[in-house]
Amino acid sequence: MKRSWAVGVVLDPGRESLISSSGGLLLREADRVAGLGRGLSEALAPWRARRATHDPGKVLLDVATAVALGGDCVADVAVVRAQPVLFGAVASDPTVSRLIARLAADADRVVPAIRAARAKARAAVWARRRPLAGTAGSRDGGLVIVDLDATLVSAHSDKEQARPTYKKGFGFAPMCAFVDHGEYGTGEVLALDLRPGNASPFNAADHITCLDAALAQLPQAERGQVLVRADAGGGSKAFLHHITDLGLEYSVGFGALDTVKAAIETIPEAAWADAIDGDGLPRDGAQVADLTDWMPTPTMPTRSPARFGPQRWPDTMRVIARRERPHPGAQLRLTDHNGWRITCFATNTPIDPTGRHGWPLPDLEVRHRQRARAEDRIRNLKDTGLRNLPFHGYTHNQIWLEIAALAADLLTWTQTLAFDETAPARRWEPKRLRLRILHVAGRITRTARRHHLRLPRGWPWNHLIDTGWANLHTT
Known part of the structure; x- marks a missing residue:
């Protein structure tokens, strides 16, 4: 039996500008089309602390993105934070925890505000491409x-x-x-x-x-x-x-x-x-x-x-x-x-x-x-955040359910907007979507003052990423 060449791999201390969640770019484009981040920022503005650096809506969207990528606790937002070229500046774990505690203390007002932002984003997605067929x-x-x-x-x-x-x-x-x-x-x-x-x-x-x-x-x-x-x-x-x-x-x-x-x-x-x-x-x-x-x-x-x-x-x-x-x-x-x-x-x-x-x-x-x-x-x-409720407080966990709903909708809206009705990728469950599209590695290059994301040449599902990007980016 031929020996695998992988046993000879040596870790090179010279790091390259790579990201491990290139397909997450589709999630960000779906957010742009739906206006979810803008809606969350407006809805959660009353709960932004004075002199706060990070916008509460952006923080919640970053946590939801981490959950959409497969995370199951607040600490998993570190995966998003590690890719600033793709996802921007991301708050630290203590900042995220303080924000969730602040929102949980006023959950009776916060939950309707988050849901109103989701409803507004859903209306925008359905206006662009209604996910139901027929009359x-x-x-x-x-x-x-x-x-x-x-x-x-x-x-x-x-x-x-x-x-x-x-x-x-x-x-x-x-x-x-x-x-x-x-x-x-x-x-x-x-x-x-x-x-x-x-x-x-x-x-x-x-x-x-x-x-x-x-x-x-x-x-x-x-x-x-x-x-x-x-x-x-x-x-x-x-x-x-x-x-x-x-x-x-x-x-x-x-x-x-x-x-x-x-x-x-x-x-x-x-x-x-x-x-x-x-x-x-x-x-x-x-x-x-x-x-x-x-x-x-x-x-x-x-x-x-x-x-x-x-x-x-x-x-x-x-x-x-x-x-x-x-x-x-x-x-x-x-x-x-x-x-x-x-x-x-x-x-x-x-x-x-x-x-x-x-x-x-x-x-x-x-x-x-x-x-x-x-x-x-x-x-x-x-498989998108509901398997485990990570907090001790009851209202904290209700906020976590809203984050899980944001993550699940973000995945579904990406599929709805990026792929045609009969495309198999439209029906993929989160695990398959992550393995084949969201978690593909890519290289960040800079040319003419612009960043470019280059995907592996032989990746079998590159055509889906290309099609999804074209459908989302031209919206």
Whole structure:
């Protein structure tokens, strides 16, 4: 076997002007197009200390850039600081820590200010290139789909308001909201609300708060064509009434209650239709049905709606069931019927077999099942700062969540603005994007009083960097 030449490498004390994150230039260009840095500077101006050298907005953007490049704590901003030609002057670790402490002390005002800057930048990005394809309300992606889901973040020390979780862990249970870009894109973070680890995934008030924050992040013209998706944790009367009152649509998991079991036992076999997969092709061994007309009449509520919230489901709600043969070895549940695995969801979208005045039933079921993309968004977010909340203070960690949201959006906006809709790089997850584009090394040269960044000649993804730079730089 031929011996690798790398064993003969000698470290040369004569250093060259190299940078290790050349692709980070695309992040900076995406920031310029979105105006995120300018917006943060304006929003955080009230919290700039007298005689401060570093602008708070720039400091927060630098930390978010470090997280976008793969960092998971404040100290990782040193990677950005080490490349001043690319990222400019970066504050020291003590300066960053003092700023986060100052912002955390006034988190009730700071968080809305940061989110307002993000919303303004998002509107600029969507005006330049809308990340959703198709026309409003159609299956091809025109509908703005907002996914809500809670996740668990472990804490390995006794941090403020860290609590035991329902999965026997210890930490926090933030509520997350994303906008789904569809099959040709990834998704954007709309809201991250920090909650103690013992917070219920079924809490209607938390869902309402997160949804309102998510809607405020969308461009004004997009807020009237929103579909809200959630798992069974969002299947509460109060939450569905809130969505209905806003004039929006929903597709939310519905628990297999006794009423569902009774409907399953009485619905005729002819009411079941063949299910389809994401490509519109028949899904073998799966069927869907509208259970609404077979649901038993609900009992009259006895509790006061003024005190306990709505006691009835919205009038326009329909319950859709899907049945499928469980995989070999799966344990059946009490709600399963005749060997079929039964899952349900509720929606207020009109059903029309022709598709002219509503959605065909199989299409509705596919649309709801694609809510699983939210799990991908959460996984990517945990790879972009959410896996670990680095501070002891609760409000400090809420500021960290806002930084993680900035970093995630910065990555997504870069993909949206730099690459065409059908380009594979548009769908890359953060890890692949970093390895192939962001972390490529380059040499800084100076010619005619201008700095030039030269990339490796044989790098396989140079064409993506060139294309991305051209698309961003000419904006």
